[in-house]
Structures are given as structure tokens and as C-alpha cells.
Amino acid sequence: MTPGDAxxxxxxxxxxxxxxxxGEHYDEADCAxxxxxxxxxxxxxxxxxxxxxxxxxxxxxxxxxGGFRRVVVDGAxxxxxxxxxxxxxxxxxxxxxxxxxxxxxxxxxxDALPDAVALASGSGLTPVRWWAELRRDLAxxxxxxxxxxxxxxxxxxPVYDADRWDxxxxxxxxxxxxxxxxxTALSAQEWRHHExxxxxxxxxxSVAACTPSGDVAGYVLAMEFTAETARTGIRELHxxxxxxxxxxRGRGVAGAxxxxxxxxxxxxxxxxxxxxxxxxxxxGALGVYGRAxxxxxxxxxxxxxxAATPA
Numbered sequence: 001m002t003p004g005d006a007x008x009x010x011x012x013x014x015x016x017x018x019x020x021x022x023g024e025h026y027d028e029a030d031c032a033x034x035x036x037x038x039x040x041x042x043x044x045x046x047x048x049x050x051x052x053x054x055x056x057x058x059x060x061x062x063x064x065x066g067g068f069r070r071v072v073v074d075g076a077x078x079x080x081x082x083x084x085x086x087x088x089x090x091x092x093x094x095x096x097x098x099x100x101x102x103x104x105x106x107x108x109x110x111d112a113l114p115d116a117v118a119l120a121s122g123s124g125l126t127p128v129r130w131w132a133e134l135r136r137d138l139a140x141x142x143x144x145x146x147x148x149x150x151x152x153x154x155x156x157x158p159v160y161d162a163d164r165w166d167x168x169x170x171x172x173x174x175x176x177x178x179x180x181x182x183x184t185a186l187s188a189q190e191w192r193h194h195e196x197x198x199x200x201x202x203x204x205x206s207v208a209a210c211t212p213s214g215d216v217a218g219y220v221l222a223m224e225f226t227a228e229t230a231r232t233g234i235r236e237l238h239x240x241x242x243x244x245x246x247x248x249r250g251r252g253v254a255g256a257x258x259x260x261x262x263x264x265x266x267x268x269x270x271x272x273x274x275x276x277x278x279x280x281x282x283x284g285a286l287g288v289y290g291r292a293x294x295x296x297x298x299x300x301x302x303x304x305x306x307a308a309t310p311a
């Protein structure tokens with residue numbers, strides 16, 4: 001694909017959501033943002049299948065190196081073209097790409113999509129990780145949680161100051177996620193593109209906890225997916241990233257920041273909040289989110305398997 005294919009990719013994803021109903025809505029601007037990611041080699045790591053001018057399948061296959069080398073497959077097949085081997089062909093292409101890069105393949109599958117589960121299991125992949133999507137009704141009261149002594153809470157908006165915050169937040173993020181499964185340290189350019197530079201980032205409801213010296217001990221970045229709000233009419237505050245650096249873990253930093261974000265979201269008119277968490281998160285995040293009022297909504301599974309044997 002090229003950035004000019006954003007509209008075709010969005011058209012395909014919209015057709016898939018009409019049938020799959022997994023709650024994922026993307027528009028052309030979202031797809032264009034993904035297609036300009038600094039860590040993506042479009043010529044080698046993306047594929048668009050057309051029938052005439054109609055988009056019928058697509059895949060992104062970026063390499064990720066955190067923890068282990070893997071080619072992450074994010075694919076879609078138009079509902080009218082399923083059952084013809086397109087999904088298998090996309091996965092085979094990803095396996096060949098993984099072989100070129102001395103990596104395994106990794107496929108994220110929504111457990112509610114039986115065809116996708118069958119593709120993963122029938123292709124010899126193994127389920128290795130489970131992810132819970134949680135939701136919380138923001139009409140329910142939010143209980144304030146105090147920060148531990150030695151920290152102060154600072155809002156990141158309403159106008160985000162990238163020069164002030166990007167580097168301290170990125171440093172804290174890389175430190176906080178160094179022991180998380182599959183996490184890869186982000187460069188300054190990647191941080192800006194995927195996190196604070198995204199059009200969906202909402203600094204006015206995002207916060208950081210800072211030490212007296214100004215270091216970031218923890219943070220919560222929130223987003224609102226513009227395409228989803230336009231499609232559903234429901235304003236959902238997505239808790240995109242929650243991080244606490246190791247020396248401040250276990251003191252209630254994440255719970256205090258999350259309570260502040262949820263209260264700010266409710267005051268700003270959001271109807272509900274969502275987030276995705278690794279079921280085996282090493283920091284006890286599931287307990288933090290449960291105490292904040294979140295409950296399970298959907299589940300996804302990461303399947304991995306060997307690359308194709310080079311010819």
C-alpha cells in the first residue's frame with residue numbers, strides 16, 4: 001500500500017465491521033495516519049488485494065523486536081470474499097516475510113470471530129497471550145484516589161506542549177514497559193506519531209504524575225476515536241496507555257491517575273471508557289482497572305508460529 005490507498009483500506013475495514021461487529025471503526029484519516037508510521041516499510045510490510053477497483057483484502061506486517069522478533073499480522077478480508085483462501089494467502093505472505101527477517105509470525109484474533117480463530121489454529125499457530133478489552137460506564141461515580149506523597153498530578157492539556165512533555169513521557173514509557181510482554185522501546189519519532197501526535201489524542205483528559213525534580217513517575221494518555229464517535233454517536237474515552245516507572249509501582253500511582261482521567265472524561269461529556277490489558281500483565285493492572293470500575297467486554301488472543309521455510 002501507499003498513503004494514497006488510505007481510502008480503499010478504510011472502505012475494506014468498514015465492510016468488515018458491518019458484518020463482524022467488533023466495535024472497530026476507521027476512516028480514511030485513521031488509515032492515512034497508519035500508512036505514514038515511521039517504523040513501517042510499506043513496500044515490504046503491506047499488501048492490498050483488489051478485484052478490479054474494489055478492495056477485497058489487506059494486510060500490514062511490521063516487524064517488532066521487543067522481547068522476541070515477530071512479524072505482526074493485521075489482516076482483513078472482505079466478507080463477500082471469505083472462504084476463498086485469501087486469509088490463508090495473506091498469512092503465507094506474512095510467513096515468508098518473517099523468514100526474511102529471522103522472525104516468527106504473530107496474529108491478533110478477536111475470540112468472537114470463529115473464522116479468524118479457525119484460520120489461526122488451522123495454520124499451525126499457537127495461542128500464547130490473552131488480552132481483555134474492558135469498559136466502564138462513566139455515568140457511574142468516580143471515586144477519587146490520592147497520589148502518594150512526593151508526587152504531584154499535572155494535566156497535559158487542554159493545549160499539549162510537545163516540547164515540554166514528549167521526551168519525559170517517552171522516557172517514562174520505555175522504562176515502564178521494559179518488562180511487558182512484546183513491548184518495544186519507542187524512538188522520539190515513533191512516540192510522536194503513535195501517541196501524542198495522533199489526531200485521536202486528547203491531552204485535555206490526559207495526566208502525568210511528576211516528582212519534585214520534574215521526572216514523570218506515571219502517566220495516562222487518553223484518546224477518542226473520531227471515526228467511532230461519528231459512526232456510533234457514543235463518545236467513548238479510550239484509555240490508550242497507562243504507565244508507572246518501576247520505582248513507583250505498588251503505591252497507587254496508576255489508580256490515582258486513572259480516577260482523575262475518568263472524572264475528567266465524565267465532566268467532558270464522555271459516555272463510557274474503554275481500555276485493553278494483557279491478562280498476564282506483570283504490574284497487577286487488572287486489579288487496578290477492576291477497582292476503577294472496569295469490567296470485561298471482549299477478549300483477543302495472540303497466536304504465534306514459525307515463519308515459512310525459505311525456498
